[in-house]
Amino acid sequence: MVPHLVTALTGPINELEQRILESMPAIERWFRLEWMEHTPPFYSSVDIRNAGFKLAPVDTDLFPGGFNNLTPDMLPLAVQAAMAAIEKICPEAKNLLLVPEPHLLSKKFYLMNLQRLVQIFSLAGLNVRLGMLDDRQTDASTLDLPDGSHLEVEPLLRTKRRLGLKNFDPCTILLNTDLSAGVPKVLEDLHEQYLLPPLHAGWSQRRKSRHFQAYEEVAKKFAKLLGMDPWLINPMHTQCGEVDWQQPQGLDCVRSNVDALLTKIRRKHKEYGINEKPFVVVKADDGPSGLGLMTVRDAKELDEPGFRERHMAITGGQPTGEVIIQEGVPTYERMNEAVAEPVVCMIDRYVVGGFYRIHADRGIDQSLNAPGASFVPLAFAESHHLPRPGEKPGVSAPNRFYMYGVIGRLAMLAAAYELEATDPNAEVYE
Amino acid sequence: MVPHLVTALTGPINELEQRILESMPAIERWFRLEWMEHTPPFYSSVDIRNAGFKLAPVDTDLFPGGFNNLTPDMLPLAVQAAMAAIEKICPEAKNLLLVPEPHLLSKKFYLMNLQRLVQIFSLAGLNVRLGMLDDRQTDASTLDLPDGSHLEVEPLLRTKRRLGLKNFDPCTILLNTDLSAGVPKVLEDLHEQYLLPPLHAGWSQRRKSRHFQAYEEVAKKFAKLLGMDPWLINPMHTQCGEVDWQQPQGLDCVRSNVDALLTKIRRKHKEYGINEKPFVVVKADDGPSGLGLMTVRDAKELDEPGFRERHMAITGGQPTGEVIIQEGVPTYERMNEAVAEPVVCMIDRYVVGGFYRIHADRGIDQSLNAPGASFVPLAFAESHHLPRPGEKPGVSAPNRFYMYGVIGRLAMLAAAYELEATDPNAEVYE
Structure with missing residues (x-):
């Protein structure tokens, strides 16, 4: 029933799984208290990437379609x-x-x-x-x-x-x-x-950067509760506001931000002894996931001939548009030969299930939310998002899925923070 | 997966199932509104009997053990x-x-x-x-x-x-x-x-008669919502307060109540063309289910030699005790050769599952809650308490189980009414 997981389970992620399982009562209580203060989105789904060394949400859909x-x-x-x-x-x-x-x-x-x-x-x-x-x-x-x-x-x-x-x-x-x-x-x-x-x-008003800013806040609180580095669950990001895709200097901000973010990731990799080439993902700040997403390993790639023309899809083919630059989180989960990423589905504050999005033609550093993707619902079947305390980390599918459910709920909580902050009808007390 | 049901599905129960399925949105809304006014018990389980012509709860456990x-x-x-x-x-x-x-x-x-x-x-x-x-x-x-x-x-x-x-x-x-x-x-x-x-x-303070009085109230409201006879879901009852089991005249009240109740049941059977011999169940008003329960088909049985001695278990072996006399609801559900009755388990307002209690050595008119009972959890497995609209009544296990879930929740709601009425700390507004 459970797809074979070939996650590179070295170091940090096992510790993270262990920490999350041990802290289950504290985590559930923390969520209960957060939901006393914040209203969960009516429904949501969260794409998660498991890099072996870190586990992070990469997209939070408030109009879920899966x-x-x-x-x-x-x-x-x-x-x-x-x-x-x-x-x-x-x-x-x-x-x-x-x-x-x-x-x-x-x-x-x-x-x-x-x-x-x-x-x-x-x-x-x-x-x-x-x-x-x-x-x-x-x-x-x-x-x-x-x-x-x-x-x-x-x-x-x-x-x-x-x-x-x-x-x-x-x-x-x-x-x-x-x-x-x-x-x-x-x-x-x-x-x-x-x-x-x-x-x-709606995406006419939502910004990914605002969501991930809220997620960073949530991740910091949660990491403090568990006594761990928030980076293990938080994809770093930076943003550029409006970018003019037609002019070479229009990408100046993107270039310097890509460079700065790659440096920050490199430092983190060194800290944890991670032997991976860092990459960042450049995507539209104001559009649904996947669209025209671009993987960059070196800021110099932005100056290659034809680069801007090839990647104008990021701004939806428009000459200008807002972009977000986000730490790339590779996904090391696989189903047979295809790269897979878990998607957690929630209604109100509850994880109601999940599935794997798999894509045979995509790399571990690319978006799988693209034509050709298929879905395997078996993974989260039955009670697999309920943990089995006492089992060793890394070996139990239920425990793995509990962890995914926690990360999914953190992203959902971030969406609650985000929607409060952007509510045009919010009453402001000063 | 689903045990074979050999319920005598003649007439009323199919109509009831049909009515309940058609009215699902109205029923769920009605429950939502009731829960705004009343607090559900923290957890509960309800024993249900399906007689083919009527469907009724016979015991509501507020300390469920199954x-x-x-x-x-x-x-x-x-x-x-x-x-x-x-x-x-x-x-x-x-x-x-x-x-x-x-x-x-x-x-x-x-x-x-x-x-x-x-x-x-x-x-x-x-x-x-x-x-x-x-x-x-x-x-x-x-x-x-x-x-x-x-x-x-x-x-x-x-x-x-x-x-x-x-x-x-x-x-x-x-x-x-x-x-x-x-x-x-x-x-x-x-x-x-x-x-x-x-x-x-707790049973030191609870009375079955009070519960079934509350259930009658709930059943009447619910039956009004659906435009049906509450008797189809309500087991009629009457009570005697303290009975002196040692004296022949101590049972006078029981005798006359058994007689009156049997007459009422006979009248209902006639109304619906039910060809069954009516029976009543005499049990302790203040004890957990099953204990010393007695089936009576004729008030004369109470005067048989040795009767009082044989059935002193009703009052827990005590010379006096409170008894309730309840319409007997036969159970026509069977698993293989054994008589079966469904048990619905709930936490808060939600049906979380159910199972069949079966007993090979008991008759359709006896309590199955006795040594020798066994349990088949398969029946309510998975999504079977979710109805499948559009399927014909009587043929779909999920639809049958939805109906059981509704009756279970009616009994739970009755327990909520009951606990409010008997709350020693309740504030009384007059």
């Missing part, structure tokens, strides 16, 4: 978490309006994700219907799924104060679209209903 | 529910003191139950230790489990205001002893810690 990769065994857990989430937000709810990502409705995998979400929230006791975020849709349409089932998507119906469908007035509107193209007017000024996640969680 | 019968698959669900429960009661908790039933510590099955409880609450992130409710225990002792593992039980340490163990000060004290012998002094006047369930949930 619930179809969970095994049916994980369904009861997801349903129970959904019940707990709904109960806190809108206990009197009858109806949930789910708003999918319009441009993904042609993708089979995405339809399976939608179906799974509909299933989870229906089994949690809600009437769930899908609303199309596209003015051009004026009638209900039926989408065919690979398993022979169907989903109906209906046109949204906006009144002055509420959003719904024909004969369907929801208490909660659950967005599964990342709003990277901006916030549609139809979603604005909804003050009577719960819109989840909030609009400022 | 967690060892859950499959490992159900563990994540139990852990998540335990996390939710602890979070509400004592989020800053580090330590949980579990107080087992002293006279069951020689039973292997009970030790396995304790081990499972320790596992659940440890995995929820608490330091769990066991405290012995017996003054004679002055040192820690080690108990050997059938699987080769061990549990340590320590003497309780009481200070003026708190209860704990040596070097162990818990936030919450979880009782797994039903206190049928009365409330020990060591548990009295603990106002700084959470004592769960509260003392008045």
